[in-house]
Amino acid sequence: MNPQRLDPYKSFTFRVRWDGRYVAGVTRISALRRSTEVIEHREGGDPSTARRSPGRTSFDPVRLERGVTHDTEFERWAGQVWTLGAGLGAEVSLKDFRKDVGLELYNESGQLVIAYRILRCWVSQYQALPELDASGDAVAIESITLENEGWERDTEVQEPQEPGS
Numbered sequence: 001m002n003p004q005r006l007d008p009y010k011s012f013t014f015r016v017r018w019d020g021r022y023v024a025g026v027t028r029i030s031a032l033r034r035s036t037e038v039i040e041h042r043e044g045g046d047p048s049t050a051r052r053s054p055g056r057t058s059f060d061p062v063r064l065e066r067g068v069t070h071d072t073e074f075e076r077w078a079g080q081v082w083t084l085g086a087g088l089g090a091e092v093s094l095k096d097f098r099k100d101v102g103l104e105l106y107n108e109s110g111q112l113v114i115a116y117r118i119l120r121c122w123v124s125q126y127q128a129l130p131e132l133d134a135s136g137d138a139v140a141i142e143s144i145t146l147e148n149e150g151w152e153r154d155t156e157v158q159e160p161q162e163p164g165s
Contacts, residue, residue, distance in 0.1 A: 009105060009113055016064060017102035018121075023073055025066040027141075029103065032116060032151050033060040061125075061145045062101075062118060068129065068140040078126035078144055098122050101146065102154075109163055115154035121146040 016026045037055030066074070080097040101118040125145035130138070 009107055013106040015104045018099045024071055025069060026064050027067065028065040030063040032062065034058065059148050059150050061147050063143055063145045065141050065143040068142050074126065074142055074144045075128065078123040081123055107162065111160040111162065112157055113159060115157040116151050117154055118148050118151040120149040
């Protein structure tokens with residue numbers, strides 16, 4: 001552990017990886033969030049007090065955004081779930097449509113500090129272009145929404161020794 005570090009890590013330096021390579025240009029990723037249902041029950045001998053137990057856990061979809069370029073990685077993955085004009089019965093190809101996605105967070109010195117594996121992801125929503133406005137000055141953003149079956153912290157990533165002055 002680094003007892004000299006008092007500040008939390010900033011959230012602006014990160015990389016996303018799938019199929020063994022880094023995905024270019026990802027500028028935003030939604031939060032990794034999970035929720036566990038609460039099941040209330042009561043014991044027969046104590047009708048006045050409700051007990052609570054954990055139920056089913058679910059994981060929120062993860063949204064990746066990046067500026068529109070000629071890189072077709074988002075579109076290619078989204079096309080594995082559904083492709084227009086692929087022929088009757090061939091629009092959906094569920095072969096290899098799930099991927100594990102790596103998310104890496106770096107400190108201000110460019111050192112890897114935290115990593116997560118987002119498990120068995122597939123694209124449930126693809127946005128090729130944003131709403132276009134000729135009078136605006138925004139960057140064109142494409143995005144994918146990934147359904148997933150959970151995520152886990154990569155415990156092999158240890159806190160680095162930060163360079164001193």
